[in-house]
Amino acid sequence: MKKNVLIIGAGGVAQVVAHKCAQHNDILGDLHIASRTRAKCDAIIASVHEKGAMKVPGTFQAHAVNAMDTAAVADLIRQTGVQIVINVGSAFVNKYVLDACIETGVAYIDTAIHEEPDRICEAPPWYGNYEWKKRDLCAEKGVTAILGAGFDPGVVNAYVRFAADEYLDSVTSVDIVDINAGSHGKYFATNFDPEINFREFTGTVYSWQGGKWQENKMFEVGREWDLPVVGKQKAYLSGHDEVHSLSANYPDADIRFWMGFGDHYINVFTVLKNLGLLSEQPVKTAEGQEVIPLKVVKAVLPDPASLAPGYTGKTCIGDFVKGTKDGKEAEVFVYNVADHKEAYEEVGSQGISYTAGVPPVAAALLIAQGTWDVKKMANVEELPARPFLELLGRIGLPSRVVTPEGEDKPI
Amino acid sequence: MKKNVLIIGAGGVAQVVAHKCAQHNDILGDLHIASRTRAKCDAIIASVHEKGAMKVPGTFQAHAVNAMDTAAVADLIRQTGVQIVINVGSAFVNKYVLDACIETGVAYIDTAIHEEPDRICEAPPWYGNYEWKKRDLCAEKGVTAILGAGFDPGVVNAYVRFAADEYLDSVTSVDIVDINAGSHGKYFATNFDPEINFREFTGTVYSWQGGKWQENKMFEVGREWDLPVVGKQKAYLSGHDEVHSLSANYPDADIRFWMGFGDHYINVFTVLKNLGLLSEQPVKTAEGQEVIPLKVVKAVLPDPASLAPGYTGKTCIGDFVKGTKDGKEAEVFVYNVADHKEAYEEVGSQGISYTAGVPPVAAALLIAQGTWDVKKMANVEELPARPFLELLGRIGLPSRVVTPEGEDKPI
Numbered sequence: 001m002k003k004n005v006l007i008i009g010a011g012g013v014a015q016v017v018a019h020k021c022a023q024h025n026d027i028l029g030d031l032h033i034a035s036r037t038r039a040k041c042d043a044i045i046a047s048v049h050e051k052g053a054m055k056v057p058g059t060f061q062a063h064a065v066n067a068m069d070t071a072a073v074a075d076l077i078r079q080t081g082v083q084i085v086i087n088v089g090s091a092f093v094n095k096y097v098l099d100a101c102i103e104t105g106v107a108y109i110d111t112a113i114h115e116e117p118d119r120i121c122e123a124p125p126w127y128g129n130y131e132w133k134k135r136d137l138c139a140e141k142g143v144t145a146i147l148g149a150g151f152d153p154g155v156v157n158a159y160v161r162f163a164a165d166e167y168l169d170s171v172t173s174v175d176i177v178d179i180n181a182g183s184h185g186k187y188f189a190t191n192f193d194p195e196i197n198f199r200e201f202t203g204t205v206y207s208w209q210g211g212k213w214q215e216n217k218m219f220e221v222g223r224e225w226d227l228p229v230v231g232k233q234k235a236y237l238s239g240h241d242e243v244h245s246l247s248a249n250y251p252d253a254d255i256r257f258w259m260g261f262g263d264h265y266i267n268v269f270t271v272l273k274n275l276g277l278l279s280e281q282p283v284k285t286a287e288g289q290e291v292i293p294l295k296v297v298k299a300v301l302p303d304p305a306s307l308a309p310g311y312t313g314k315t316c317i318g319d320f321v322k323g324t325k326d327g328k329e330a331e332v333f334v335y336n337v338a339d340h341k342e343a344y345e346e347v348g349s350q351g352i353s354y355t356a357g358v359p360p361v362a363a364a365l366l367i368a369q370g371t372w373d374v375k376k377m378a379n380v381e382e383l384p385a386r387p388f389l390e391l392l393g394r395i396g397l398p399s400r401v402v403t404p405e406g407e408d409k410p411i
Numbered sequence: 412m413k414k415n416v417l418i419i420g421a422g423g424v425a426q427v428v429a430h431k432c433a434q435h436n437d438i439l440g441d442l443h444i445a446s447r448t449r450a451k452c453d454a455i456i457a458s459v460h461e462k463g464a465m466k467v468p469g470t471f472q473a474h475a476v477n478a479m480d481t482a483a484v485a486d487l488i489r490q491t492g493v494q495i496v497i498n499v500g501s502a503f504v505n506k507y508v509l510d511a512c513i514e515t516g517v518a519y520i521d522t523a524i525h526e527e528p529d530r531i532c533e534a535p536p537w538y539g540n541y542e543w544k545k546r547d548l549c550a551e552k553g554v555t556a557i558l559g560a561g562f563d564p565g566v567v568n569a570y571v572r573f574a575a576d577e578y579l580d581s582v583t584s585v586d587i588v589d590i591n592a593g594s595h596g597k598y599f600a601t602n603f604d605p606e607i608n609f610r611e612f613t614g615t616v617y618s619w620q621g622g623k624w625q626e627n628k629m630f631e632v633g634r635e636w637d638l639p640v641v642g643k644q645k646a647y648l649s650g651h652d653e654v655h656s657l658s659a660n661y662p663d664a665d666i667r668f669w670m671g672f673g674d675h676y677i678n679v680f681t682v683l684k685n686l687g688l689l690s691e692q693p694v695k696t697a698e699g700q701e702v703i704p705l706k707v708v709k710a711v712l713p714d715p716a717s718l719a720p721g722y723t724g725k726t727c728i729g730d731f732v733k734g735t736k737d738g739k740e741a742e743v744f745v746y747n748v749a750d751h752k753e754a755y756e757e758v759g760s761q762g763i764s765y766t767a768g769v770p771p772v773a774a775a776l777l778i779a780q781g782t783w784d785v786k787k788m789a790n791v792e793e794l795p796a797r798p799f800l801e802l803l804g805r806i807g808l809p810s811r812v813v814t815p816e817g818e819d820k821p822i
Contacts, residue, residue, distance in 0.1 A: 277711055
């Protein structure tokens with residue numbers, strides 16, 4: 001039984017994680033949050049108290065830390081006595097926070113693959129470049145490290161495991177479809193860190209098909225999907241973390257990720273990309289200043305957290321999982337629908353942050369309760385799916401399944 | 412009789428100015444060119460010699476100077492013994508170079524209004540903010556300062572004076588139309604310094620109508636024009652320097668400037684502007700670096716000079732001048748057609764640089780010969796137009812006029 005949680009990061013997702021941890025502090029114990037800017041942590045804690053989110057009286061403390069300084073993070077872990085770290089900082093800090101958890105022997109949870117600032121879309125599988133290199137060390141030291149435990153990656157990985165466990169004998173293909181049919185009312189904004197968002201789309205789109213990596217460009221392959229609640233939506237084959245672990249765990253299945261985009265998003269993206277403004281490589285201005293264009297684009301775009309108050313509409317994220325059952329072809333669709341306004345009313349965040357922030361708290365609760373305290377490194381599809389999905393349903397992210405027989409029912 | 416010329420600046424327009432000065436160094440005497448980066452000046456002089464452009468054997472020297480340092484520019488003027496300065500540096504340096512010419516008593520020519528880096532589209536008339544404040548001083552010291560002597564402003568101002576001198580008793584409206592029907596083959600590029608280019612379009616569009624300033628937004632007012640050679644083209648009411656002097660010299664006439672834009676340009680511009688990437692005000696990145704977005708956009712766009720080798724097609728810039736003649740309404744259209752490829756073959760520059768760079772050399776020749784050595788500050792429409800337009804025709808920029816009777820003939 002582990003308890004006491006340190007949240008790394010203070011963006012939109014961290015806001016959700018903080019509220020959800022507070023709502024379950026009877027189980028999770030003392031809460032701490034740390035980021036480069038302590039004032040951001042203070043603001044999040046203030047919003048938690050404003051909503052009266054703490055289930056029982058308890059500790060919630062803010063700290064300043066440079067999360068790329070492993071020793072500083074390890075010191076903070078020791079000093080606060082936490083046994084679980086939920087890392088929802090920038091993807092650039094992941095490997096340093098993971099190292100701090102391994103060093104101190106505490107559980108680690110993140111929601112995205114580590115990235116190096118000056119590299120995009122490295123060789124697949126992406127987990128092999130940083131995280132999986134620490135797999136043996138985690139097993140040796142008995143450290144629980146749950147990788148990619150947001151919604152996608154995260155819940156969508158559990159959907160595959162759930163479909164395989166309960167409906168299929170074998171899996172032949174997985175199509176993960178992520179549609180945000182909400183509206184933020186701004187000219188243009190990304191739903192999470194613009195830097196990370198655009199980095200996903202500027203490089204090669206990797207999918208796993210026919211037992212090998214297939215390479216495409218962004219917006220090269222598009223397809224209309226008909227989904228519950230949000231209806232018919234166009235989505236494009238995109239690169240995404242979960243493809244890189246699901247392809248290792250289900251090597252015989254085709255694994256594809258599809259992200260929905262409107263024409264306006266594609267136009268803005270195309271202009272910025274073609275001009276070179278999404279580059280992670282520095283350019284020099286006429287005055288001799290070295291600047292990374294993508295960081296300037298990030299600076300002028302709305303802070304994703306600022307979108308929350310006016311955001312309306314729904315998201316639908318789900319997995320079409322095909323395979324065989326009793327020798328016949330069968331298909332299962334597992335999905336969640338979330339509402340931007342409801343998310344804002346509950347935790348002060350928009351729906352994309354909500355769907356990303358609730359799952360790592362569910363993971364923390366499962367570690368605290370022992371169910372997922374596996375004392376090794378694991379991707380979500382390697383862990384029991386039903387307890388995770390049922391718990392998510394109870395704490396705000398209910399999933400449903402359309403069975404091979406066509407019945408649409410809650411999990 | 413003045414001679415010996417110093418060119419300030421080393422961009423695409425300076426390249427044209429250098430070649431044209433060299434072609435007339437029998438009249439202009441010693442030539443000098445100075446910019447922040449001396450290597451750029453060396454490259455221009457090398458291209459002059461490569462084309463064998465020097466009419467007679469003579470001096471052409473490169474210098475490094477910070478053109479925003481009036482004392483340094485004045486020192487260079489004294490040291491080189493020049494009597495004419497052609498300033499085609501950034502619009503940010505104009506007032507400093509003008510001051511250096513006043514201090515040393517030499518003739519000054521520029522092609523654009525002075526701008527302060529952190530301000531766009533100041534109160535009209537723009538010339539009143541910086542240049543015209545030195546009008547009395549120039550008259551007092553007998554300094555010839557020709558403002559805005561490029562194509563637009565410049566030749567288009569002379570077109571108004573020409574129409575008024577030779578065809579009209581009074582001027583009631585001037586519509587200046589600038590169409591570039593050429594193709595550079597890049598995804599996107601501006602034809603001159605992107606920073607100056609975009610700054611023209613991000614603020615208020617001032618036009619002079621009904622005896623007062625009218626304010627519009629860019630791309631708010633569009634109209635199709637049917638022009639010689641380039642045909643029917645859509646152009647938009649835009650802010651431009653010449654409106655601010657012509658309105659003072661022809662206060663009873665409506666003065667409008669129309670710039671042609673394709674849908675693709677407008678889309679890219681709209682995306683960049685709406686995102687805030689064309690702002691001249693600094694933003695701070697997440698890492699705390701202060702950056703001016705517009706300077707980063709400039710850094711990622713092609714150098715306008717680099718467009719020259721592949722540029723094809725033609726430009727048409729002309730003035731529709733309406734008024735009265737012998738009590739009846741009359742219209743004159745005065746225009747030039749230039750060819751990108753021919754410009755490149757002659758001086759190694761594209762057509763936009765060519766049309767901007769030849770006129771200030773014509774102005775320098777007219778000063779050298781005394782015709783325009785007026786020993787005061789003047790905008791181009793305040794000077795005799797016919798000698799300027801005839802000289803331009805002889806040195807590479809022939810103009811034509813469509814008379815009130817509909818005859819299309821050379822000037």
